Amino acid sequence: MSSHTLIPLGGTPAGRTVRVGWDAPLGTYFANAWDEPDDENAEPDHLVFAGAAPYDISDPATVLELVAPYAVIPDGLREQLLADRDSEGDRFRGRPATELVGTAALPYARSTRQADAIRAALH
Numbered sequence: 001m002s003s004h005t006l007i008p009l010g011g012t013p014a015g016r017t018v019r020v021g022w023d024a025p026l027g028t029y030f031a032n033a034w035d036e037p038d039d040e041n042a043e044p045d046h047l048v049f050a051g052a053a054p055y056d057i058s059d060p061a062t063v064l065e066l067v068a069p070y071a072v073i074p075d076g077l078r079e080q081l082l083a084d085r086d087s088e089g090d091r092f093r094g095r096p097a098t099e100l101v102g103t104a105a106l107p108y109a110r111s112t113r114q115a116d117a118i119r120a121a122l123h
Contacts, residue, residue, distance in 0.1 A: 001025065002084035006071035018048075018071035020063045022081060026101075027090040027117070028056040029081060031063035033070045053105045054092050055117035060085075093121040 003021040015036030023030050030051030034044040048066050051057045060081035064073050092098060102118045109115035 002081070002088065004077065004080070006067060006073070008071050009069075012070065016070065018067050020060075020067055020077070020081065022084040022088055023051060024085075024088040024091045025095065026052070026054050026056070027092040027121075028052075028054065028058070029060050029063045029085075030057065031066040033067055053108065053114070054102055054121065055114045056110065058113065098122065 001021060001023050003019050006018040006020065008016040008018055013035045015038075016033070017036070018033040020029065020031045022028075028051045031048050032046075032050075033048040034046045036044055047070060050066055051063065057063055060078050063081070064078060067073070092102075098121055102122045106115060106118050106122075109118060
């Protein structure tokens with residue numbers, strides 16, 4: 001799994017964290033942005049939470065678009081994310097939890113592409 005922590009845009013709360021990367025065990029790119037609360041007993045305020053299901057996001061441009069309102073996107077990050085995927089591969093198929101996770105995620109697939117990829121991994 002790759003993970004790149006980005007620099008939040010100026011004027012944002014001090015506790016803001018923005019990350020993108022490639023999740024090889026799920027075969028998807030992911031994007032997360034959240035603000036840590038001032039109260040240690042409170043939950044973080046999740047601004048972006050995407051790419052948590054198998055084969056959810058296949059294009060790095062999608063995750064960069066999701067976090068662009070919250071962070072500086074460095075030059076070359078799209079190419080780095082593609083390289084991360086190429087070097088780490090897709091490790092969803094054939095893992096011990098593939099059937100459980102894939103079967104649970106299939107009814108919620110957001111696209112035909114995602115549903116087809118999950119079905120292929122299940123066979």
